[in-house]
Amino acid sequence: MYLGKKIRMERIINREDGRTIIVPMDHGVTMGLVDGLMDMRETVNDMAQGGADAVLMHKGLVRCGHRNAGNDVGLIIHLSASTALTPNGNTKTLVGTVEEALRHGADCVSVHVNLGDPDERLMLADLGRIAASCDDWGVPLLAMMYARGPQVKDGYSRDAVAHCARVGMELGADIVKVSYTGDPESFADVTACCCVPVVIAGGPRMDSTRDILQMVYDSLQAGGAGISIGRNVFQHPHRVTLVKALRAIVHGNATVDEALSIVGE
Numbered sequence: 001m002y003l004g005k006k007i008r009m010e011r012i013i014n015r016e017d018g019r020t021i022i023v024p025m026d027h028g029v030t031m032g033l034v035d036g037l038m039d040m041r042e043t044v045n046d047m048a049q050g051g052a053d054a055v056l057m058h059k060g061l062v063r064c065g066h067r068n069a070g071n072d073v074g075l076i077i078h079l080s081a082s083t084a085l086t087p088n089g090n091t092k093t094l095v096g097t098v099e100e101a102l103r104h105g106a107d108c109v110s111v112h113v114n115l116g117d118p119d120e121r122l123m124l125a126d127l128g129r130i131a132a133s134c135d136d137w138g139v140p141l142l143a144m145m146y147a148r149g150p151q152v153k154d155g156y157s158r159d160a161v162a163h164c165a166r167v168g169m170e171l172g173a174d175i176v177k178v179s180y181t182g183d184p185e186s187f188a189d190v191t192a193c194c195c196v197p198v199v200i201a202g203g204p205r206m207d208s209t210r211d212i213l214q215m216v217y218d219s220l221q222a223g224g225a226g227i228s229i230g231r232n233v234f235q236h237p238h239r240v241t242l243v244k245a246l247r248a249i250v251h252g253n254a255t256v257d258e259a260l261s262i263v264g265e
Contacts, residue, residue, distance in 0.1 A: 004138025009174065011074040011107035012054045012140060013197060013225070019250050020175075020199060020226040021243065022142075023047045023233050024056040025065075026078040030089070036234040040065035043234055048073040050243025051251075054107070056142075056228070059096050062104045076142060077101040079130060080112035080123075090148050091119040094126050098133040108175075109134065110142040115164055116149025124171065131172025142228070143173035144201070155179060158186035165194040177201055177228045180215055184222035191223030202229030209242065209265050213256045217249050226250050238263055 013020045025043065027034045037043060040057075044065040047055055054074030057065060062075070079101070080092040092112045101109045111130050113123040127143060134141040145164035147155040154160060161178050168176040173196060180200040181187045191198045200219045206212050212232050220226070227246065236242045245262040248254035 002135075002138045005134075005140055005174070008107045008138065009140045012076065012142075012175070014053060014251060017251055018197065018225060019220070020053045020197070020228075021051070021246055021250050022054045022056055022076065022199065022226070022228040023052050023243075024076075024078070024228055024230040025061065025234065026056060026058050027230060028061070029058055029081045030084055032084070034231075036231070036239075041067055044073065045070050046240050047234065047243060050240045051247040052243050053226075056110060059100055059104050074107045075105055076108040076110050077104055077106040078110045078112070080110070080126070080144075088119070090114045090117045092123055092126075094130070098130065098137050098139055102137060102139065106139070108140040108142055110144060110177075111173075112144040112146075113168070114146050114148040115167060116147050116152040118149065120149070124167075127168075127171050127173075134174075135172070140174040141172060142175040142177060143168035143171070144177045144228075145173075146179060146201075156181055158189055161187075162190045162193050165190050165198055169194045169196050175199060175225070179203060180219055184218045187219055187222040187224065191225075197225030198223070199226045199228045200224055202227070202232040205231050205235065209236070209245075209263055210256065210260055212236075212242075213245060213249060213259050216246060217256050217259075220250065 048071040056076040079096040081095040145168040147160040245259035248259045
C-alpha cells in the first residue's frame with residue numbers, strides 16, 4: 001500500500017486498534033427525505049461529538065455538512081447511486097470520480113455493488129475502474145457489497161455474505177462493508193476469508209438499542225473491524241450518547257451492558 005493511502009486510511013481506521021466507526025449519510029439520493037438528515041451540519045457535528053471516526057456522503061452534501069468548529073471526523077465520499085423511484089433500484093451507477101472526491105476533501109471513497117443483480121457485470125466493472133483510480137491517487141476504497149437479486153435466496157447467509165466480502169477484497173477494496181450474518185460463528189468465516197478490514201452494515205431500523213450494541217459486539221468478537229451503520233445511529237433518539245457507547249465497544253472493548261449504561265438505558 002502506498003504511503004498516501006496509508007495516511008488516508010488512518011483518517012478512517014484507528015491506527016491503534018485497526019477498527020472504525022463509520023456513519024453513512026448517503027440515504028437521501030435513494031429515499032429522498034430522511035429523518036435525521038435534514039440539518040446536515042447538526043448531524044455531522046453530533047456524530048463527531050460522539051466520537052465517530054468517519055462520515056460517508058455524496059459529493060453535494062459535503063458543502064451542507066462542513067463545519068468550522070467541533071471535533072475532527074474523516075470524510076468518505078460515495079460514488080454510486082440509484083433511487084427508490086426506479087424499478088431497477090438495485091443497479092447502482094457511478095455518479096462521481098476519485099478526482100472529484102479529492103477536490104471535495106475526501107479521505108476515502110466508496111462504491112456499492114449488488115451481487116446477483118441482472119446488471120451485476122456493470123457494477124463489477126465500475127468497482128474495478130474505481131479501484132484502479134484509487135491506486136493511482138493513493139485513496140482508500142470502501143466497497144459496499146450485498147447479495148441482492150432474483151437468484152439470491154438469503155442475502156444474510158454465511159456463504160452469500162462471505163462471497164460478497166471476497167469479491168470486494170479480490171477486486172481491490174481496502175475496506176469491505178457487508179451485512180451481518182446474525183451470529184459470531186458464521187460471521188467469523190466471513191472475516192477469515194478476507195485479508196482487509198470487514199465492517200458491518202446496520203440494515204433496517206432496529207427498535208432496541210441493546211440489539212444494536214449486541215450486533216456490533218458480536219461482530220467484533222468474530223474478527224470484524226467495526227461498523228458502517230446509518231439509520232440505526234443518526235435516527236436514534238439519543239444519537240450522540242449512542243455513538244459514545246459504540247465507541248466504547250469498538251475502541252474500548254466495553255461489554256454490551258457497559259455500553260448500554262452510557263446511553264442511559
